[in-house]
Amino acid sequence: xxxxxxxxxxxxxxxxxxxxxxxxxxxxxxxxxxxxxxxxxxxxxxxxxxxxxxxxxxxxxxxxxxxxxxxxxxxxxxxxxxxxxxxxxxxxxxxxxxxxxxxxxxxxxxxxxxxxxxxxxxxxxxxxxxxxxxxxxxxxxxxxxxxxxxxxxxxxxxxxxxxxxxxxxxxxxxxxxxxxxxxxxxxxxxxxxxxxxxxxxxxxxxxxxxxxxxxxxxxxxxxxxxxxxxxxxxxxxxxxxxxxxxxxxxxxxxxxxxxxxxxxxxxxxxxxxxxxxxxxxxxxxxxxxxxxxxxxxxxxxxxxxxxxxxxxxxxxxxxxxxxxxxxxxxxxxxxxxxxxxxxxxxxxxxxxxxxxxxxxxxxxxxxxxxxxxxxxxxxxxxxxxxxxxxxxxxxxxxxxxxxxxxxxxxxxxxxxxxxxxxxxxxxxxxxxxxxxxx
Ligand code: UGA
Numbered sequence: 421x422x423x424x425x426x427x428x429x430x431x432x433x434x435x436x437x438x439x440x441x442x443x444x445x446x447x448x449x450x451x452x453x454x455x456x457x458x459x460x461x462x463x464x465x466x467x468x469x470x471x472x473x474x475x476x477x478x479x480x481x482x483x484x485x486x487x488x489x490x491x492x493x494x495x496x497x498x499x500x501x502x503x504x505x506x507x508x509x510x511x512x513x514x515x516x517x518x519x520x521x522x523x524x525x526x527x528x529x530x531x532x533x534x535x536x537x538x539x540x541x542x543x544x545x546x547x548x549x550x551x552x553x554x555x556x557x558x559x560x561x562x563x564x565x566x567x568x569x570x571x572x573x574x575x576x577x578x579x580x581x582x583x584x585x586x587x588x589x590x591x592x593x594x595x596x597x598x599x600x601x602x603x604x605x606x607x608x609x610x611x612x613x614x615x616x617x618x619x620x621x622x623x624x625x626x627x628x629x630x631x632x633x634x635x636x637x638x639x640x641x642x643x644x645x646x647x648x649x650x651x652x653x654x655x656x657x658x659x660x661x662x663x664x665x666x667x668x669x670x671x672x673x674x675x676x677x678x679x680x681x682x683x684x685x686x687x688x689x690x691x692x693x694x695x696x697x698x699x700x701x702x703x704x705x706x707x708x709x710x711x712x713x714x715x716x717x718x719x720x721x722x723x724x725x726x727x728x729x730x731x732x733x734x735x736x737x738x739x740x741x742x743x744x745x746x747x748x749x750x751x752x753x754x755x756x757x758x759x760x761x762x763x764x765x766x767x768x769x770x771x772x773x774x775x776x777x778x779x780x781x782x783x784x785x786x787x788x789x790x791x792x793x794x795x796x797x798x799x800x801x802x803x804x805x806x807x808x809x810x811x812x813x814x815x816x817x818x819x820x821x822x823x824x825x826x827x828x829x830x831x832x833x834x835x836x837x838x839x840x841x842x843x844x845x846x847x848x849x850x851x852x853x854x855x856x857x858x
Contacts, residue, residue: 422446423606426495427503428524430457430488432468432580432684432753433541433573434505438488439473440584441503442480444609449495450488461488469752469779472581496531501602504540504552505573507684514691516545521552529556535565537602541573543629543689545696549593549622569599570622572629577683578750589616593625630696633689634709639674640681641715647677647853657853658835677853678834679758679807680719682747687716687756719852720758723805723833724765726850730803730829736770739826741801743794744808745777752779759807762833763788774801778810794821801825809834818845 423446427438430452438450452458460467464478480486489495495502506524511517521542528538538556540549553568560566570593575583590607594600600619604611611617618628647657657677665672681687690709697705731738740763747757754760757780763773767787774789775782776797782790791797794813798804798821806813814836822828828847830837839849 421608423500424498425501426451426499427505429506430461431507432577435461436473436575436580436584437503437505437541438486439476439480442486443476443585448486451492451495453490455490458488458490470580476581492527493531496528497534501537501539504542506542508542508544510688510691515695516692525552525556529559532560532562532566535562537599538566538568540570544626545692546623546626549626567595567599569594570625571603572625574632577753587615591625591628592617592619593622630689630693633686634693636674637681637686637690638712641712643675643677644680644719645715650853679723680716682756682758684753684755720761724762726831727766727803727805730850735766738771738802739800740766740771740773741797741804742773742775743806743813744810745775745780745782746808749808749810754780762807778812795824798824802827804830805833806830806837807833809836818842818847822846
């Protein structure tokens, strides 16, 4: 049952996948070009903040089932299967930049002398898998003995370990029975727990992942567009989301209105899908995605404008407290963070911005002061912005904070604060999507 598995790329996806594969009982080597990261991971520690990851790394590195290296020759002919877990960031024009995948393949392929299976996990434009297979076969001494399969990953940051060990579905994009059998052996544990599986061709597997992220983004933008309707007409978007969410066909998840989506995945993946759709002449899809993006960008702009308005129309020299820097709670990841976009807008207009986040550590940035507590952030503030809904912010004491600020105005960009409690403590609470408080 135990297989030899390599995982190439050890960021959020790869580090978690490698640890998960070892937890499934396989012998795993993770590969990365970054020697510092490899050293950290080999000592059983994590270079990212992800709940539950460190115990898994610790357990599996000390049992000897899991190790990390920078040396591809250790994995090339050793592994029964190679997973590609590399980043596919936005390239110029918004299409996916496949540079990391190409570089990994160009290093690995010339060392492959035996037949093997290379399984892609990264999110890629449809048509990438067969092109990568061609590239590998051209470079590998094993030639046509190397096959590519696609097994997209659906893990969410902050739930990455849970999603890896207990996925809600598995997608196997394969070209042969042998590849399918190998994937079934790799995932024997979740399969024995009746995890649903979709077995399909490579293109469908690539598209399933892109579609999942595009649908999630669309849900968020839809509810944010409804939030604007509520603001205009006097409704309450949270109650609206609760009510439509009870319909099983709709579901309540991903209907939280507010600042919109960010992070290292949704924004870049939907842009890449739109670019690919245009390449293939499917403009109805790129048009839909364009609207989703426009609504999402508008949310960030609107919250920044609300802050300016609440500060009296001009934020020059005003002190703005920003609560939250990560793109969502439960992570230290600030890639494409809506909170930071709002902070940037306000800084650009002359505000003095102080940011507090329980986990995210910002590199020094001009105009921002990152502080170590909520109290320090709000001290002397003209407006307080709640932009990432960390649970601890829900339990802040508005009476205590009222004594620290210059003006008791808070903008709830995530609709998670209990407005009445804040109002009782003398605060003006502005919640997007709730006309009554505007
Ligand atoms: C997303 C997908 O949820 C994963 O399934 C996928 O595997 C991953 O991208 C990926 O492609 O690697 P993630 O980026 O971790 O996962 O973040 P999400 O939990 O999807 O949240 C994305 C953004 O949407 C966050 O900024 C969050 O604050 C926002 N959001 C989420 C809302 O504004 N409203 C909601 O109701 C839900």
